[in-house]
Amino acid sequence: MARRDVFLISDSTAITVETLARSLLSQFPDVDFDTHVLRFVNNVQRVAEAVAAIERAAAAGSERVLVFTTILDAGLRARLARDDWLLIDFMSAFITPLEDELGTRCRPRIGQTHGIGEDRGSAYLRRMEAVNFALRNDDGASTAHYHEAELILIGVSRSGKTPTSLYLAMHYGTMVANYPLVEEDLEELSLPAVLRPYRERLFGLRIDPHRLHEIRRHRQPDSRYASLQQCRYETRQAEALYRHAGLPSLDVTSLSVEEIATRLLEAMAAGGTVTGP
Amino acid sequence: MARRDVFLISDSTAITVETLARSLLSQFPDVDFDTHVLRFVNNVQRVAEAVAAIERAAAAGSERVLVFTTILDAGLRARLARDDWLLIDFMSAFITPLEDELGTRCRPRIGQTHGIGEDRGSAYLRRMEAVNFALRNDDGASTAHYHEAELILIGVSRSGKTPTSLYLAMHYGTMVANYPLVEEDLEELSLPAVLRPYRERLFGLRIDPHRLHEIRRHRQPDSRYASLQQCRYETRQAEALYRHAGLPSLDVTSLSVEEIATRLLEAMAAGGTVTGP
Numbered sequence: 001m002a003r004r005d006v007f008l009i010s011d012s013t014a015i016t017v018e019t020l021a022r023s024l025l026s027q028f029p030d031v032d033f034d035t036h037v038l039r040f041v042n043n044v045q046r047v048a049e050a051v052a053a054i055e056r057a058a059a060a061g062s063e064r065v066l067v068f069t070t071i072l073d074a075g076l077r078a079r080l081a082r083d084d085w086l087l088i089d090f091m092s093a094f095i096t097p098l099e100d101e102l103g104t105r106c107r108p109r110i111g112q113t114h115g116i117g118e119d120r121g122s123a124y125l126r127r128m129e130a131v132n133f134a135l136r137n138d139d140g141a142s143t144a145h146y147h148e149a150e151l152i153l154i155g156v157s158r159s160g161k162t163p164t165s166l167y168l169a170m171h172y173g174t175m176v177a178n179y180p181l182v183e184e185d186l187e188e189l190s191l192p193a194v195l196r197p198y199r200e201r202l203f204g205l206r207i208d209p210h211r212l213h214e215i216r217r218h219r220q221p222d223s224r225y226a227s228l229q230q231c232r233y234e235t236r237q238a239e240a241l242y243r244h245a246g247l248p249s250l251d252v253t254s255l256s257v258e259e260i261a262t263r264l265l266e267a268m269a270a271g272g273t274v275t276g277p
Numbered sequence: 278m279a280r281r282d283v284f285l286i287s288d289s290t291a292i293t294v295e296t297l298a299r300s301l302l303s304q305f306p307d308v309d310f311d312t313h314v315l316r317f318v319n320n321v322q323r324v325a326e327a328v329a330a331i332e333r334a335a336a337a338g339s340e341r342v343l344v345f346t347t348i349l350d351a352g353l354r355a356r357l358a359r360d361d362w363l364l365i366d367f368m369s370a371f372i373t374p375l376e377d378e379l380g381t382r383c384r385p386r387i388g389q390t391h392g393i394g395e396d397r398g399s400a401y402l403r404r405m406e407a408v409n410f411a412l413r414n415d416d417g418a419s420t421a422h423y424h425e426a427e428l429i430l431i432g433v434s435r436s437g438k439t440p441t442s443l444y445l446a447m448h449y450g451t452m453v454a455n456y457p458l459v460e461e462d463l464e465e466l467s468l469p470a471v472l473r474p475y476r477e478r479l480f481g482l483r484i485d486p487h488r489l490h491e492i493r494r495h496r497q498p499d500s501r502y503a504s505l506q507q508c509r510y511e512t513r514q515a516e517a518l519y520r521h522a523g524l525p526s527l528d529v530t531s532l533s534v535e536e537i538a539t540r541l542l543e544a545m546a547a548g549g550t551v552t553g554p
Binding site for chain 2 (some may be wrong): 002004012013014015016019020022023024025026027028029030031039040064066070072086088090091093094095097098101102104106107108109111112113114115116117124125128131132135138162163166167170218254255256257258259261262263265266
């Protein structure tokens with residue numbers, strides 16, 4: 001398989017340049033990319049170190065190196081341009097058309113994208129508050145604050161409720177509680193009493209029993225909890241419960257946390273039911 | 278302030294297009310952007326709905342609408358091109374130069390960037406395992422698994438240990454435990470016994486007492502815990518403890534969780550001390 005060294009060079013966290021490069025390079029599955037991330041490259045000295053690292057890789061490898069950058073300072077960025085490697089310069093590619101369209105010059109400010117920003121009183125604090133809310137209202141630990149939740153995820157143990165709650169909180173500031181369906185709930189096939197006042201905020205997660213078996217086995221091998229029989233019983237009962245209660249639900253079997261989270265956002269925006277993939 | 282409608286159109290989670298647009302638009306602080314995110318726009322019908330939504334915004338506003346897209350399918354993407362709005366087409370801008378450089382055609386595959394990916398056994402599972410580890414080893418809840426931690430964050434209550442641990446776990450698969458410095462630790466000015474075997478994995482968080490006061494007051498108004506006097510005492514003692522123990526530390530006062538997390542990654546990669554901003 002072809003192999004390429006890739007450098008991702010940022011003047012800040014490198015979150016943007018990593019997202020950008022990952023998105024583009026995932027479209028070339030036949031190439032094996034060896035990725036080096038250089039963060040906080042925000043002065044002449046740091047750029048010189050980056051150039052030296054690229055030069056070393058270029059000298060050692062047989063193929064041209066790829067360099068992605070989101071550095072804002074045009075002067076620093078210019079120091080990364082060499083014929084010896086391909087420079088994918090995200091800022092110059094799009095800033096100029098945007099300046100023309102908006103009729104205003106950009107005012108480069110490092111660290112705005114993933115920093116606290118100027119609204120330290122609002123958006124960032126809301127996200128951190130939502131993370132704390134998700135932690136305090138995780139796994140049915142407390143149900144006293146469900147009235148503050150925008151969304152209450154329900155599902156069997158290990159169906160992805162906790163990481164999804166945390167992701168929605170961290171990235172979108174959504175207030176999410178989650179409630180695990182335990183055996184009593186699954187036997188009853190009716191909505192637990194504590195959830196009934198919040199019916200319109202409930203969302204059920206579904207999962208294939210084989211996948212659940214695999215996840216639980218990884219955690220508690222040879223337990224009844226992880227047995228395929230138990231997983232089959234729980235997932236069947238959970239789906240029946242969602243149906244009986246008329247709850248929207250989503251099959252998360254082959255979805256990542258990012259995909260589950262964004263599908264839930266779509267469902268909340270639409271105010272309706274999400275259908276599985 | 279000038280106002281612009283912005284549409285972010287993705288065939289998947291929209292995480293990439295949101296990151297890119299946010300990065301670009303944050304450079305134009307004089308414009309007030311009204312952002313609409315359209316996710317899972319992955320067929321002709323969904324694109325037609327998106328175009329209709331853009332047309333409505335264009336008809337209602339006085340300024341040209343901005344449309345950012347990361348849709349992979351060239352046929353679908355072409356349906357978004359109109360003279361009536363500015364289309365910032367992330368894929369076409371960079372895919373062609375990459376194809377030329379790599380000498381291979383791209384093979385568009387939706388949802389690769391923030392999906393589970395083909396390595397469902399490894400990278401994605403490792404991230405989820407790290408999230409579970411961070412939760413089980415949060416706030417000194419359990420210290421029995423510290424030997425499995427790659428990093429152990431220490432700091433006073435509300436200095437950002439928990440969200441930072443979760444962010445590092447969720448995004449980078451780093452195994453992070455965290456330990457809160459309580460009054461006994463702060464009085465002693467020596468490393469708590471439970472931490473001593475792991476000295477080389479410890480990292481101290483520092484925070485300005487006024488900022489800490491502000492955060493704690495938001496949570497427990499009028500408490501001794503939130504008083505400026507108490508915050509001054511705790512932050513001073515914590516810094517003295519780091520100094521005495523010779524621990525690396527980072528001032529997180531004006532940093533976001535993303536910035537703290539990536540600075541810690543840099544410090545771990547360098548194997549050395551991080552200096553505050």
